[in-house]
Amino acid sequence: MRIGVFDSGIGGLTVLRALREAVPGHDLLYLGDTARIPYGTRSPITVVRYSLRVASYLVDEGVEALVVACNTATAHALPALRQAADTLGIPVFGVVEPGVNAALAARRGGAIAVLGTPGTITAGSYQRAIAARDPSIPVFAVPCPMFVPLVEEGWTDGQVPLLIAETYLGALRGKADVAILGCTHYPLLVSTLAEVLPGTVLVDSARATAAAVLEALGPGDGAGTVEYRVTDNVERFREVGSRFLGYAPDPVSWVDIGPASPPFIEP
Amino acid sequence: MRIGVFDSGIGGLTVLRALREAVPGHDLLYLGDTARIPYGTRSPITVVRYSLRVASYLVDEGVEALVVACNTATAHALPALRQAADTLGIPVFGVVEPGVNAALAARRGGAIAVLGTPGTITAGSYQRAIAARDPSIPVFAVPCPMFVPLVEEGWTDGQVPLLIAETYLGALRGKADVAILGCTHYPLLVSTLAEVLPGTVLVDSARATAAAVLEALGPGDGAGTVEYRVTDNVERFREVGSRFLGYAPDPVSWVDIGPASPPFIEP
Numbered sequence: 184m185r186i187g188v189f190d191s192g193i194g195g196l197t198v199l200r201a202l203r204e205a206v207p208g209h210d211l212l213y214l215g216d217t218a219r220i221p222y223g224t225r226s227p228i229t230v231v232r233y234s235l236r237v238a239s240y241l242v243d244e245g246v247e248a249l250v251v252a253c254n255t256a257t258a259h260a261l262p263a264l265r266q267a268a269d270t271l272g273i274p275v276f277g278v279v280e281p282g283v284n285a286a287l288a289a290r291r292g293g294a295i296a297v298l299g300t301p302g303t304i305t306a307g308s309y310q311r312a313i314a315a316r317d318p319s320i321p322v323f324a325v326p327c328p329m330f331v332p333l334v335e336e337g338w339t340d341g342q343v344p345l346l347i348a349e350t351y352l353g354a355l356r357g358k359a360d361v362a363i364l365g366c367t368h369y370p371l372l373v374s375t376l377a378e379v380l381p382g383t384v385l386v387d388s389a390r391a392t393a394a395a396v397l398e399a400l401g402p403g404d405g406a407g408t409v410e411y412r413v414t415d416n417v418e419r420f421r422e423v424g425s426r427f428l429g430y431a432p433d434p435v436s437w438v439d440i441g442p443a444s445p446p447f448i449e450p
Numbered sequence: 451m452r453i454g455v456f457d458s459g460i461g462g463l464t465v466l467r468a469l470r471e472a473v474p475g476h477d478l479l480y481l482g483d484t485a486r487i488p489y490g491t492r493s494p495i496t497v498v499r500y501s502l503r504v505a506s507y508l509v510d511e512g513v514e515a516l517v518v519a520c521n522t523a524t525a526h527a528l529p530a531l532r533q534a535a536d537t538l539g540i541p542v543f544g545v546v547e548p549g550v551n552a553a554l555a556a557r558r559g560g561a562i563a564v565l566g567t568p569g570t571i572t573a574g575s576y577q578r579a580i581a582a583r584d585p586s587i588p589v590f591a592v593p594c595p596m597f598v599p600l601v602e603e604g605w606t607d608g609q610v611p612l613l614i615a616e617t618y619l620g621a622l623r624g625k626a627d628v629a630i631l632g633c634t635h636y637p638l639l640v641s642t643l644a645e646v647l648p649g650t651v652l653v654d655s656a657r658a659t660a661a662a663v664l665e666a667l668g669p670g671d672g673a674g675t676v677e678y679r680v681t682d683n684v685e686r687f688r689e690v691g692s693r694f695l696g697y698a699p700d701p702v703s704w705v706d707i708g709p710a711s712p713p714f715i716e717p
Contacts, residue, residue, distance in 0.1 A: 221487075225683055332599040
């Protein structure tokens with residue numbers, strides 16, 4: 184089966200990497216919408232428009248399942264994407280539910296922390312998903328705006344990331360059983376985060392999402408090809424992508440997916 | 451006279467603030483192309499396309515002069531913008547030349563440092579502009595990728611910005627007469643930068659650009675209205691913009707400037 188993996192840019196590569204391990208027999212087509220990055224600071228209606236455009240492109244390219252490897256797109260656009268894909272019988276996986284399920288499984292009766300970009304924390308999708316399962320669970324939702332630029336610069340170890348992580352998360356130490364890494368970039372900071380939050384289980388949404396895909400679609404029985412497409416700047420994707428994958432993404436090509444639909448749909 | 455001030459997002463507000471002081475009698479129309487931010491990581495041809503679209507919008511809105519308050523757009527698109535605007539008799543000001551002129555005036559025979567985003571430093575427009583004036587001047591060009599996210603988060607003082615600035619610039623201490631703040635965000639970090647680079651004159655490109663506009667157009671004799679338009683997310687512009695201006699930008703409205711021209715122009 185050909186699975187489309189969609190992110191606003193590069194972060195979704197942590198999900199792709201987890202998928203390669205979990206479902207090695209499926210073909211993966213990764214689309215990084217780098218021409219419109221970052222989704223995180225855009226308005227929800229814009230994120231829905233962009234996400235529908237990407238999904239439409241991937242469906243035209245023949246994908247039979249869609250993984251939304253982007254927290255912002257999952258938070259704002261998952262219902263719209265599922266509604267559109269359902270009519271085609273295409274399953275759509277987001278990163279929020281699997282992360283929440285993994286956190287609930289790892290919890291030992293205490294609080295759950297959600298670490299994310301300001302956009303993800305404000306959108307509140309992790310908080311709502313936890314409350315829907317058990318509204319009595321205490322949730323600490325912590326925006327960590329500097330983590331994405333740190334990871335994209337490859338600055339994941341040492342004094343600076345440690346000081347920034349301590350500033351955001353020091354007050355949380357000893358107070359949460361589990362912390363959901365609610366941004367696809369954060370798994371690269373795991374050693375720093377483990378130092379700041381000793382005794383807290385760190386849940387990697389990327390791995391949790393890959394596990395959900397394996398459960399639904401099986402490991403696949405094909406050759407397991409991987410292809411990368413971006414809507415801008417192939418070189419930067421190769422360079423920064425190498426930090427996420429541990430090897431250079433290849434082959435990468437530039438594609439024009441066309442403009443998104445207008446912002447307001449006439450009645 | 452109505453002057454269009456154009457940036458990919460919010461950083462150009464430091465230029466707008468300087469223009470309000472320098473040319474209080476001209477009307478300013480600020481356009482933040484937040485739907486397509488950040489320009490800095492995009493390919494040069496994409497930056498040219500986006501810049502031409504914005505300029506075309508501003509000309510349609512009746513501006514009689516254009517200030518490109520964005521280092522990336524200045525680096526990649528200034529020749530194309532000048533070519534397009536020249537036919538209409540509209541002067542176009544970039545931020546690079548005024549910054550270089552101010553640095554040359556402040557220099558005491560030693561080296562000039564250029565601090566900028568990775569995109570600006572790689573584009574090399576400051577380095578070329580200095581070499582064009584005097585190729586014997588030693589230039590240190592230093593990419594400072596974390597400065598923009600620090601400023602946008604309002605994290606401009608304290609241990610974290612100081613440690614990051616020290617990491618980027620510590621080796622430069624005592625080695626440059628002048629440092630050009632080659633990014634519109636950097637003036638907000640001036641106290642931190644002065645601490646890391648004592649004895650180095652910090653040249654604010656925003657103020658230098660405003661001085662160049664004053665010299666060319668005079669202070670104006672009108673009421674000096676200011677209006678802000680953005681292509682996405684009015685709320686975020688208001689919030690982050692307040693950090694740049696010291697007051698909330700007002701009035702701000704959302705505009706659809708239409709799609710940019712296709713990336714490849716057919717012969």
